[in-house]
Amino acid sequence: MKLLSSCALGALTLASLFWHGTAQANPPRGPEAVADPEVSSDIDLTSFEIKPESPQLPSEILVVTRKIGDFEWHTDYTTAYREAEREKKMLFIFFRDDAHPRTANSYESQVLASKELAGDLKKVVRVVLPLSTRRPQRDPSETERTLITHDSFKHMHGREGIAMIDLTDPKSEHQGQVVSAHPFSSGYHTTVHGTKLVLSLPKGSITQRALIFAVRQHPASPLSTASGQCHGYLCKAARDSSQLMASYGSVGHHDWGTRQGDIAARTGRSAMEVAAMSGNPSLLAAAAEIVEQWYGSPSHWGILSTPATFFGFDLVRDGAGNWWGTGIVAN
DSSP states (O other): OOOOOOOOOOOOOOOOEEEEESSSSSSSOOSSSSOOSSSSOOOOGGGGOOOOOOOOSSSSEEEEEEETEEEEEOOHHHHHHHHHHHHHHHEOOOOOOOSSOOOOOOOHHIIIOOOOHHHHHTTTTEEEETTTTTOSSTTTTOOOBBBBGGGGGGGGTTSSSEEEESSTTTTTTTTTEEEEEEEEOOOEEHHHHHHHHHOEEEOOOHHHHHHHHHHHHHHTSSTTTSSSSEEEHHHHHHHHHHHHHHHHSSSTTHHHHHHHHHHHHSSSSSSEEEEEEEEEHHHHHHHHHHHHHTTTOOOHHHHHHHHOSSEEEEEEOOOOEEEEEEEEEOO
């Protein structure tokens, strides 16, 4: 243990379904808990910042860690966030339900302690927190509320599981954002393979990473995201396409001629697009359903099964709670 002087803690923001059963062999494939009804996944973080001069942070914080497998894990959120921000790393959070610890204990011993994850876990700052962890308060008069219930973590649905916050680049639009949220289901936790996928996802928003995760975790192992580069402009183009579908209320390649030309001008490559919609309220379940729809279409799956030089994916939720997903690959 050691003492660290107090410094700034930025805000948090914003999910997986590669389950390992602790109760039975095959996990249920039904929908997850209903997601927050908000349509936008963009969160205003300013109201949750803790400034350097904030009197609510103690001048000294006792840093306590505990070992899981070969690594020390922080047990204090503020300290872990601060370290990740200082070292420009991802913050990997494991929320555990200490009131019902069986699933969490299994995840620690069978997954987090696995040698297969050592290389990936070494690259991130790690913190393990009980679901009862309180939010850092900028005003001591505020009613204490738990961290897991903050809107940033809405795709955790208040459940134990894993999440990631991007603190790698202060100039990035994703800085301080929760970019992965993978809640566990009752009696099940993410496998070693699923956790490794989460840890190895390219930088991006939570919706982009959720759809890329769904592609990569599909049993058919499509090659479109396997070796190419996640391209920022293609992710933006995928979001624009998803927003067009949401506004029109129909799946299609709207204005594709113009958009394809723009992509070619930006990347010097020829692009192809896949699109679909899911009415599942859960981000992760919707992403998985969309990929399954693409799998059921030979033309769509042919596009996703081909290695791509560049790729970009994103999801947009409309006012009715439907998720519209787009993938774009370029060669």
